[in-house]
Amino acid sequence: MASRDSQAKRDQHSYLPLREHQFALTAGARLLEVPSADPLALVTVFGGLGSGKSHLCRHLVAEALERRPDWKTQIVSIDELTRQLHSASTQGRIRALQHRLRTETDLLVIEDLHHLATRRETQQQIVALLDERHLHHRPTLLTSRDSPGEIGGLSSRIVSRCHGGVLAELPPPGLASRKRLVAHFADANQIPLPQPLVEMLAQPAGVLPGELLHDIVDLRQIAQRRRISIDEALVREVLARSHDGPVTIAEITRLVAREFAARVSDLRSAGRSQGVVLPRQIAMFLARELLGGGAEYKAIGAYFGGRNHATVIHACEKIRELLKSDADTAARVTRIREALRR
Secondary structure: OHHHHHHHHHHHHHOOOOHHHHHHHHHHHHOOOOOOOOHHHEEEEEOOOOOOHHHHHHHHHHHHHHHOOOOOEEEEEHHHHHHHHHHHHHOOOHHHHHHHHHHHOOEEEEEOHHHHOOOHHHHHHHHHHHHHHHHOOOOEEEEEOOOHHHOOOOOHHHHHHHHHOEEEEOOOOOHHHHHHHHHHHHHHOOOOOOHHHHHHHHOOOOOOHHHHHHHHHHHHHHHHHHOOOOOHHHHHHHHHHHHOOOOOHHHHHHHHHHHOOOOHHHHOOOOOOHHHHHHHHHHHHHHHHHHHHHOOHHHHHHHOOOOOHHHHHHHHHHHHHHHHHOHHHHHHHHHHHHHHHO
16 A cells, blocks of 8 residues: 555646646546545546546545545546456455445546446446445545546446436547647656747647657657657657558557557567557558558568567467457457547
8 A cells, every 4th residue: 555655746846737627637636535425526538539537536645645544546448447347256255345346435536437348247347336436425536538428338327327427538638738848758858949949849629638648758759769858849850650641560569659648669670578469469450451452571580579470470369369359459459440540
């Protein structure tokens, strides 16, 4: 628990409140002060990938721990919660897990509600969890890419409970907020950016915070690799890569990494940890699918840590079969394809 608390405190200091997030921040802060049986003890924050949902939630958890140091808090994704429920069920510990989540945890954050669509058993558990937490006056914060009512396959009972609380959307930041974000990310990455370059990077409309952060990181990496200073020409190059031009292996990899909350450098490394193998294979599969003959197996393997063509062929075959049997993976790949078409 200590490591989560210290992480929450770091997140509080790194989070940048935006004008567009004010309603969500106010609703989330009210969770820490709700009177008993207040229906507003459930808040659902929704917005696109990279809109800042996770940062906002961690900021609120940090705030909760500052106000109420005795509180027990937990942040769990739908994927992780599903695994926990399955494991507890097979090991005969389901009641203990339910008790911890439903009554012992003072502030519970459940991320990625949109991943519930194909998980009927988890949906049933979520309904019971929300009802019992409401009964025990425990505040709950949910996140989703879409408004609950727009999530296909989501139980109407979950939708109605979300609508009974507060729905807070995180829209794309306006120009003023984009400028603040660029300056904030540049400072966090120790990149001295003159104001004219900050304004250049902030100009593209509809860009989400996560995409601005990617541009800043891209700038730093390119400048370091080439051993050059960041100037207007380099900023224009990064913007062209991010917002224009045909699909590239780099763009595919970036979107896959974003979907799985992984780092591009990890996907391209020689590492084989469980968290990067699947997204790396998906990136290989999509590179071959979307680039066709323009991306031979050998070239794809070289891009992903110097792997040979046999590894890429195996990855493509595995993902092709997985798409037929695993709805969650299929949904993720669909989202990445759609993002690449924008």
